[in-house]
Amino acid sequence: MEKTKYPQVEMEIRKWGSKPSSLIQVLHGVQEGVGYLSQNVLKYTAERLNVPLSKVYGVVTFYNFFKTQKDADHIIMICMGTACYVKNGEEVVKAIENYLSIKLGEKTSDGKFSLQIVRCLGACGLAPVISIDGDDVYGKLTPEKAVEVIKRYQ
Numbered sequence: 087m088e089k090t091k092y093p094q095v096e097m098e099i100r101k102w103g104s105k106p107s108s109l110i111q112v113l114h115g116v117q118e119g120v121g122y123l124s125q126n127v128l129k130y131t132a133e134r135l136n137v138p139l140s141k142v143y144g145v146v147t148f149y150n151f152f153k154t155q156k157d158a159d160h161i162i163m164i165c166m167g168t169a170c171y172v173k174n175g176e177e178v179v180k181a182i183e184n185y186l187s188i189k190l191g192e193k194t195s196d197g198k199f200s201l202q203i204v205r206c207l208g209a210c211g212l213a214p215v216i217s218i219d220g221d222d223v224y225g226k227l228t229p230e231k232a233v234e235v236i237k238r239y240q
């Protein structure tokens with residue numbers, strides 16, 4: 087199992103460029119994928135785009151479509167892009183759904199986890215992958231390893 091950081095941010099930077107003027111597009115794209123912008127994501131984005139963190143906070147508070155709170159304690163994003171799909175991503179989905187007793191798009195009754203599907207996390211070489219809260223990506227998963235990852239966040 088391998089782990090990388092902030093894949094969604096890197097993916098948006100590849101799309102929009104690593105420059106201060108890409109800030110809104112990058113934040114927007116990350117939120118689309120992850121559902122919200124964590125403090126760690128904001129800090130990382132500020133560093134990567136060479137923008138002061140105060141400016142990033144300013145943008146996020148000015149535009150009310152940006153969300154800095156998540157709907158559950160942890161958002162599990164399961165990649166179902168082509169690379170992950172062909173490497174048994176579906177089995178990973180089933181294992182996580184069974185373990186948490188929820189389906190994709192749902193939230194556990196204790197509010198701890200929600201489950202989302204994403205098209206590509208930009209880490210296809212590590213397929214199949216999941217990301218927790220958009221901060222960490224875990225790759226080369228088996229259904230058993232995926233459940234082990236979830237247990238660490240309980």
Ligand code: FES
Nearest residue numbers: 165167170207209
């Ligand atoms: S298809 Fe899953 S990371 Fe790209």
